[in-house]
Amino acid sequence: MKGGYSQPSRARLKANDLFSKWTFLGPTTLLLLALLAYPIFYTIQISFSELNLATFAPKGWVGWDNYKDAITDPGFLNSLKVTGIYLVLALPLQMVLGFGIAYLLNVEWKWRGLVRALFLIPMVVAPVVAGGVWKMLLDPLWGIVNYVLGFAGIGPLNWLGDPNLAMISIVLIDTWRWTPFIVLIASAAMLALPKDVFEAAAVDGARWWHTLIHVSLPMLASAIGAVFVVRWLGAVKMFDIALAATRGGPGQSTNVVNLYIYEEAFRSLKFAESSAMAVIVLVLTMIMTMIFLRTTKKLEDRF
Amino acid sequence: MSTSTLTLRKRKIDAGRWFRIIAGVAICLGFLLPVLWMISTSFKLPTDIFTTPPKIFSTFTMDNYTSYMQQADIGRRMLNTVIVAIGAGVLSLTLGTMAGYALSRLNIKGGATIGVLILASRGVPPIALAVPMFLVARNLGITDMHITLILAYCTFLIPYVMWLMRSFFAALPKELEESAMLDGASRLATFFRIIVPISMPGIVSTLIFSIILAWEELLFALILTNRNAATIPVAIAGMAADTENGAMWGALTAVGTLTVIPVVIFALMVQKHLINGLAEGATKG
Amino acid sequence: MPSRRAILGAGVLAAAMLATAACSGPAKESGGVGTVEKPVEIRILANDGYAKQWQEQMVPEFNKKFPNIKVTIDGVPYGDQLAKTMLELTAADPTYDIVMADDPWIPQMASTGALLDLKKDAADWTDAGYDWNDFNAAPLAAGEWEGVQYGVPLRSNMLMMFYNKSLYKDAGVPEPTPGLTWDDYMSQAPKLVRDTNGDGKDDTWAVGTYFTRDPLTPTVWQTIFNANGGELLDGDNKPAFNNATGVAALQTHVEMLKYAPPGASTWQFTEPLEAFRQGKTATMFNWGSVYKGTAIDPKTTTLTADQVGIQVMPAGTKSSGAHRGIWSGAIASRSQNTEAAWKLIEWLSSSEGEVWQSNTLGVFPARTSTLDSTPEHEWLSPVFAALKDAYADAETGKMWRPRLTNSDEVQRILADETAVAMANPNDTAKALDDAAAEIDKALSK
Structure with a gap:
């Protein structure tokens, strides 16, 4: 004015x-x-204290004791390792699947909206129910997955009872649950791309992968970065599925760090120790997040 | 270019299009198989759920929907869940979208640091936040209220919304607001009149995501509520926990099925905004 | 970036609020039992597994006697119940007047000073006819800690042995009796794994029970250990299970996996139950309360009362076994309605309340007189007989989880190491040594 x-x-x-x-x-x-x-x-x-369970207030400064306990606790260290394995397996799989499916669905079609809405369902099913249903499906005795595989002469596989398979099963369930999130956001990001770019490329007879690498991916760089960071922050905190499907077992093979902290705090009532672990996880997550953000920024700048 | 090559090319594009549609639908069905199993289980008698070999169909019963539903107080809890999910979803969408815009466009001094800190605050295991939040809420006398849960959910929704929206705004051409600002419109007006409408696909998708996260949240709901504001996930967790007489898988899958329906309906309702994106908006504006 | 001072400021402010709240506790009043004009309201924090059942059936029955006490029962999922209860109990003016405590929880809750001493503080309001000595010792002891009675058994349960008589007969193995030993049982187990339809694959198995990483899984070998005269901790609370008796007990538990259906390594409470109900396993070690849904109710089971046997778990060198799992009702000492709260607990645990509850809801009683009475339902009779044995065994063999303020922590360590042993059957001794070292560390703090 x-x-x-x-x-x-x-x-x-x-x-x-x-x-x-x-x-x-x-x-x-x-x-x-x-x-x-x-x-x-x-x-x-x-x-840094002991916790008085009668008031839930700190009593007595104990310095770094809780931290020392945490980093010498084999269970905690193991849970960090397990979380790392899970993240390395699950995140790339979900990103590729999510963006791939979003790309497939990014065509003009009458029922596209319905398909996209139905795709949300795995994300909406409550984790305890999802974990339980998957447990039923994968059971060697009454599970339909092994029943069907049986016709092909495979199995029965002890999906949740074998230490290596259990991790794969958890990754599978988590991927089923969260790929829809990536599809949802990736679809929106693709809708925001100017359509004529694709049409021009198609009319020019450019191969689809050429379009993908030289046209689509650069324009989606910032969305890919954001989706990855959001999924990463969500995945670090995963524990409900592991709790519902395997309880962290067999042995300790799926005992991810948030499940470990949860049980330390809520089952064993070791709130002070679990707080030290929580702070360690916070610091680790912050460092990793910074690294991811840097990488994203570099990628964004490059395109 | 002759007409025949054009038709050929068009046919090729058509074939590609149908391939993508069929592949998309097939994958979607694959993702829905466990859901279908959940629904079929919800219509089974308890004794038919764990059979060998598995039964896809069995004696059809509505028991799981009728008898347990009233028992677990599902109606009121569903209403609570709707209130809390929509409240938290809308509040965090409003605040988070504006913050995301600030981060992507406004070049505020120190803004980037704040953005990163807000995002990194998500690294705190939720279990560590739940107990102190309860202590504060109790001292303020606001446990077991919807607003408490809404605010608690904002702490994890806003960072996500902010970061997702920032990426959507980053993809918009800068000329959009520049021309509007030159016309003398204020920043806020530009944002709401120009930016928000063309960012609808992103906003709607992010809203759906936020509502789903709030819809299924368990830990805070468990700690911060007792009865008046208790939500569905708490009821579900209670049903999933073993009773003295065994687990209630029939009832559990029934509630699981019921809780999915409102979200799918909501998603279908807002779907139309997913199409009116930049593609059309930009050319008009 | 938010300044550190701001965070500190907010923290100090909130901490100050906490402190004031903690100091401003109201003067203790019993609140009476209410009148028509001024009814008393009490709230109960219970487990989701039975909160609704109580609200809908037990409360109306209670109100026939005490019409002016309004009762609201909130349920919490089991996994979070202890933490939630501890948080609620610490309030200056607690939301809940009655809290339900699972078997190992009383020491944890009582140590905060938040529970009422029932024999002392509630003595004035206690009916003359309320007979404390009528309770079986084992269930009553679940509510006791350091000589003070904080809780009363309101829902009793025992880990027991179920067997499928048809499968025993088909396999030509003699039916179990309370005298059955673990050696007998394990030598019979291979014969109970069978291929009944002749397709070359086994389709019924010998056993189902807890095998996965769950705090209740160790209770199975703990019971075997106790039946052989072992005690988890010695008089000085030092681990006393990493010895030959302990290893043998855990080994037996691990070995059962061989005679259990495929996938049993992931089993906790529900899976062995469903397998047994489908007639897939000949025996099951599980909580007695599942009997009705396993032998009676055709909606949940394929078996009938004639087919299902229930008794104590097999015997070791000292006695047969049963592991205790009691829900005790306790009263928040800062509650303003302690008298009304006691009236409910008193009524429900009185002979009258117990008879009503076991006949109407099928909940197990803790009183000798109730167990000796003739139940309304015929199916309860064999269950009551087995329960009596179970209470006696539990009492002599101290078959319960440790009575410590960090009982759940100890049980979780045992669960972790049991899971390790299940995954590596050759490492049972090492697993127990590791568990002993960790428990020693946890207890010496």
Whole structure:
């Protein structure tokens, strides 16, 4: 608004500009600060203390003891390793599948909306139900998967009872559950691409993979990065499926770190020790997230 | 170019299109198989659920839907879940979308750091947050209320929304708001009148995602509510836990099936916004 | 970036709020049992497995006697119940007047000072006819810690042996009796794995029970261990299970996997139950409470009462076995309605309440007089007989989880190492040594 009055000073313009910018970021920052500051502070505080279970307040500073216990706890270290294996297997699989399916579904078709909506269902089924249903499906005695494989002369495979297969089964269930999320966001990102790019490429007779690598992927770089980071942060926290399907077993082979911390805190009531573990996981996650963000940024800049 | 080569090319494109449709539908069906098993289990008698060999169909019963439903207070819990999921979804979508826009376009000093910190706050295992949140809520006297759960859910939804929306905004051409701002529109007005409408596919998808996450959240719901605001996942977890008489798989799959329906209906309803994206919006604007 | 001072400030503020709340506890009042004009309201934090059943059937029955006590029961899933209960109990003005404690939980809850001493604090309100001595010692002891009675058994349960008489007959193996030893049982087990339809593949098996990584899995070999005279911890709370008796007990449990159906290594509570109900296993070690759904109710089982036997688990050198699993009702000491809360617990655990509950809901009683009475349902009679043996065995062999403030932690360590032994059957001794070392560390803190 340019009034007939005196020109507003540069400083004031700048202040107004700054204010309008912060209207966007301010509310979120304040809300999250208000909601998260104390819980995170509390977690850090009790990770250096003993916890009085009569009040759930810290009693007595114990320094780094809880951290020492955590990093010498073979169960905790093993759970970090298990989580690493799970992430390395699950994340790439889900990303490729998710974007692949989104690409397949990105055609004009009357029923496309219905297919996309149905694709959401695995994500909506409550984890305990999903874990239980998969357990029924994979059971060597009454599971339909082994029953069908039996006709092909395979099995019965002890999907959840064999240490190696159990991890694969967990990855399988998790992929079933979360690939739909990637499809959902990837579809939206593809819709935002200008259509004529594809049409032009098709009319030019460019091979589809040529279009994919030189046209689609660069334009999707930022979406791929964001989806990956969101999925990574979700996957690090996975424990419900492992709890429902294998209870972390057999042995300790699917005992992911969040399941371990959950059981330490809620089953063994070792809140102080589990807080130290939570802080360690937080720091590790932050470091990895920073690395991913850097990589994403580099990729975005390159295209 | 002769007409025959054009038809040939068109046919080729058509063939590719149908291949993609058929492959897409086939994969979708594959993903739905466990869901179909869940639905078929929900219509079985308990004694038919764990048979060898497995029975796909058995004596049809509605027992699981009728008898257990009232028992577990599903109606009120469903309503609570709807309130909390929509409340948390909409609130975090509004705040997160604006924050995402700030991060992708506004070049705020220190903004990038805040963005990264907000995202990284997701690294805290939820179990560590649930207990202190409960202690605070109890001291404020707001346990077992919808708003408490909505706010708790915002802590994990907003970072996701913010980051996803940031990537959608990053894909938009910069000229969009520049021309609007030159016309003298304020930032907020530009955002709501120009940016939001053309980002509909991203916004709708992110909203669906947020609502689903809030819809199925268990840990916070368990700790922060007792009765008045208790949600479906808590009921489901209770049913999944073994009773003294065995597990109630029939009832559990029935509730599992019921909780899926509202979300699918919601997704179908908002689907139409998934098509009106930039492709058309941009050329009009 | 948010300044550190801001975070600290918010933290201090919240911590201050916590502190004030913790100090401002109300003066203790019993609250009476209510009048028509001024009814009393009590709330119970229970397990989801029975919260609804109680709300709909037990509460109306209770209200016939105490119409002015309104009762609300909230259910929590088992896995999170202990943590949730601890959190709720720590409030200055607790939401719940009665909390339900699973067998090993009483020490943990009582150690915070949040539970009422029932024999002392509730003595004034206790009916003269309420006979504490009528309870079987084993179930009553679940509610006791360091000489104080904090809880009363409201839903009793025991880990017992179920057998399928038809499968025993088909296999030509004599039916189990309470005198059956573990040696007999294990030597008969191979004969109970059979191919009944002649297709070359086994289709019925000898046993089903807990095998996976679950806190209840070790209870199976713990019972074998106890039946052979072993005790998990010695008088100084030092691990006393990493010895020949312990290894033999765990070895027996691990060996059962050989005679169990494929996939049994992932089994916890439900799977062996469903397999048994489908007639797939000849025996099952599981909680007695599943009897009705296993032998009586055609909706849940393929078996009939004639086919299903129930008794104590096989005998070791000292006695037969049964592992205890009691839900005790306890009262929050800071509750303002302690008297009304006690009236409910008192009624439900009185002879009258127990008879009603076992006849109507099929819940197992803890009183000798109830077990000696003739139940309304015929099927309860053999169950009551087996329960009596089970209580006696549990009492002599101390067949329960450790009575410690960190009982669940100990049981979880045992579960972890049992899972290791299941996966590596040659490492049972090492698994028990590891468990002993970890438990020693946990207990010396």
